[in-house]
Amino acid sequence: MKVQNKMKLVLRDDYSATPGARYEVEGDDSGEVFRIKCLYPKIREAISSNSLLVVDLDGTAGYGTSFLEEAFGGLIRNDRVTYEQLKNHLSIISEEEDYLVDDIESYLLDAAKSAAK
Amino acid sequence: MFKSDFYMKKYYLDCGYIKNHKRRAKKKHARNLIHKAWKRRANALLSGKSRDQQHNSPRVSKKAEAILRGYKLIQAPDNLSFINNPNEVADFIWQLKQAFDQHQKVFVVLDAVMQIDYGAIVVLLSVMVRFKSFGIEFNGNFPKNYVSRKLLMQSGFFDNLYKEFSVEDSYQIKEDKYEGICTHAQKKVDSVLSSQIISEACQTIWHENRRCQGVQRALIELMQNTNNHASIGKTGDKHWWLSVYHDKKNKSVTFSFVDFGVGIFENLSNKQERSKFYNWKEKIKDKLFYGDNSGLLRLILDGSLHRTVTENDFRGKGLPGVAGVMKRNQISDLHIISNDAYADVGGDRYIKLTKSFNGTFVYWKLGETNESTK
Numbered sequence: 001m002k003v004q005n006k007m008k009l010v011l012r013d014d015y016s017a018t019p020g021a022r023y024e025v026e027g028d029d030s031g032e033v034f035r036i037k038c039l040y041p042k043i044r045e046a047i048s049s050n051s052l053l054v055v056d057l058d059g060t061a062g063y064g065t066s067f068l069e070e071a072f073g074g075l076i077r078n079d080r081v082t083y084e085q086l087k088n089h090l091s092i093i094s095e096e097e098d099y100l101v102d103d104i105e106s107y108l109l110d111a112a113k114s115a116a117k
Numbered sequence: 118m119f120k121s122d123f124y125m126k127k128y129y130l131d132c133g134y135i136k137n138h139k140r141r142a143k144k145k146h147a148r149n150l151i152h153k154a155w156k157r158r159a160n161a162l163l164s165g166k167s168r169d170q171q172h173n174s175p176r177v178s179k180k181a182e183a184i185l186r187g188y189k190l191i192q193a194p195d196n197l198s199f200i201n202n203p204n205e206v207a208d209f210i211w212q213l214k215q216a217f218d219q220h221q222k223v224f225v226v227l228d229a230v231m232q233i234d235y236g237a238i239v240v241l242l243s244v245m246v247r248f249k250s251f252g253i254e255f256n257g258n259f260p261k262n263y264v265s266r267k268l269l270m271q272s273g274f275f276d277n278l279y280k281e282f283s284v285e286d287s288y289q290i291k292e293d294k295y296e297g298i299c300t301h302a303q304k305k306v307d308s309v310l311s312s313q314i315i316s317e318a319c320q321t322i323w324h325e326n327r328r329c330q331g332v333q334r335a336l337i338e339l340m341q342n343t344n345n346h347a348s349i350g351k352t353g354d355k356h357w358w359l360s361v362y363h364d365k366k367n368k369s370v371t372f373s374f375v376d377f378g379v380g381i382f383e384n385l386s387n388k389q390e391r392s393k394f395y396n397w398k399e400k401i402k403d404k405l406f407y408g409d410n411s412g413l414l415r416l417i418l419d420g421s422l423h424r425t426v427t428e429n430d431f432r433g434k435g436l437p438g439v440a441g442v443m444k445r446n447q448i449s450d451l452h453i454i455s456n457d458a459y460a461d462v463g464g465d466r467y468i469k470l471t472k473s474f475n476g477t478f479v480y481w482k483l484g485e486t487n488e489s490t491k
Contacts, residue, residue: 016308017312018308018309018312018333019308020306020307020308021305021306021308021337021340021341022341026305026306026341026344026345027305027306027307027308027340027344028307028309029308029309060330061308061311061312061315061328061330061333062312062329062331062332062333062334062337063330063333063334063337064306064308064333064334064337064338064341064438065334065338065434065435065438066337066338066341066434067337069434096330096490097330099445
């Protein structure tokens with residue numbers, strides 16, 4: 001599917017320079033809050049307007065795996081966005097830590113597998 | 118005689134004045150007696166003897182005093198290094214834990230310590246705060262060895278030995294950021310604190326502000342692990358402790374992280390039915406051989422356990438994530454101790470300990486040759 005235009009979400013500027021825990025109760029700047037307040041509204045908008053959401057992960061202090069898993073895997077698990085929708089409307093950029101892109105892809109696949117069960 | 122003297126004399130002889138003066142003198146005398154009695158009691162408490170007795174007897178060592186006052190003496194090993202002498206240090210921690218569980222006041226005998234490292238220091242500090250916050254008396258003496266004594270003094274151990282502590286969610290011992298050892302304790306995942314610690318470390322190593330995403334990941338994974346897994350069935354129950362030592366001369370910073378939770382293997386044995394790792398032994402029995410817990414730790418860190426149990430691709434969550442950070446050269450000299458397993462991850466050395474450590478201890482170094490982002 002060909003998307004019309006691009007939207008950008010820079011995690012450092014739009015959320016936090018110090019992403020933290022998985023859930024809000026575990027600490028500040030959590031993946032859960034990022035998903036609920038930033039990522040999910042943006043991806044929903046991208047899907048409805050047939051746009052591509054580009055999420056830029058660079059410029060932060062660094063990421064815990066739980067933050068990323070909750071933020072991206074949680075879209076499938078909690079917000080019922082499908083893997084195919086994310087494949088068409090989500091793009092991740094990480095020049096400083098290129099392995100994060102593969103990590104997130106595997107979290108999405110895991111979440112899609114669990115959702116299918 | 119001046120006129121004023123005449124009036125003052127008359128005043129001193131006045132009945133009202135004399136009565137008032139006598140009353141005040143009596144009160145003051147009573148106060149003095151109370152203070153003297155208090156001082157006598159305080160001296161007796163501090164040394165086990167009255168002041169007169171102290172003056173008339175030869176000096177008694179703090180260790181002997183501790184015995185007199187009913188402390189349990191716990192001898193620290195000569196080599197108080199968790200990395201180089203894990204068995205004896207694990208035994209030492211076990212004795213401290215026993216005393217803590219029995220609410221027994223403790224005197225830690227450190228005078229024979231010849232070697233100490235930052236890992237052992239974070240353990241000592243955390244144990245001290247645990248004792249004090251629960252109102253259990255905790256005392257100790259100085260190592261005779263100059264280097265060990267200096268390190269312990271830099272850590273703020275002796276400064277805090279006589280302080281009061283209460284049960285709190287976070288502690289900070291020694292706030293001096295660029296000198297010696299700084300120790301933090303919390304129950305939550307604090308990514309802002311870890312980021313600040315890393316900035317300070319970068320100043321020591323590169324003399325400029327940099328980001329070390331690998332160290333940040335390691336710290337977040339460990340904090341998250343403590344928060345989620347240190348107690349079985351509870352989250353946010355235990356503190357994590359982190360000591361950071363800045364070695365300006367060698368341009369390196371040492372991180373020692375410890376929690377006194379159940380440890381990796383106890384946690385693994387108690388996985389609930391909803392966990393991916395429930396019944397893991399059965400799932401790997403014909404596929405992986407590990408021998409003891411040290412072999413199992415190797416499988417955990419290289420991801421084989423996760424891959425085999427879950428049949429999913431493994432992207433290094435938790436402790437394996439920390440090992441991944443080392444593989445990417447973002448940290449060096451990674452050591453992990455949990456329960457009866459010891460891993461020198463960089464040296465690929467996995468050993469079963471004779472004494473089990475209740476908790477998880479992780480140590481690594483950050484230096485000039487490690488990856489960072491300007």
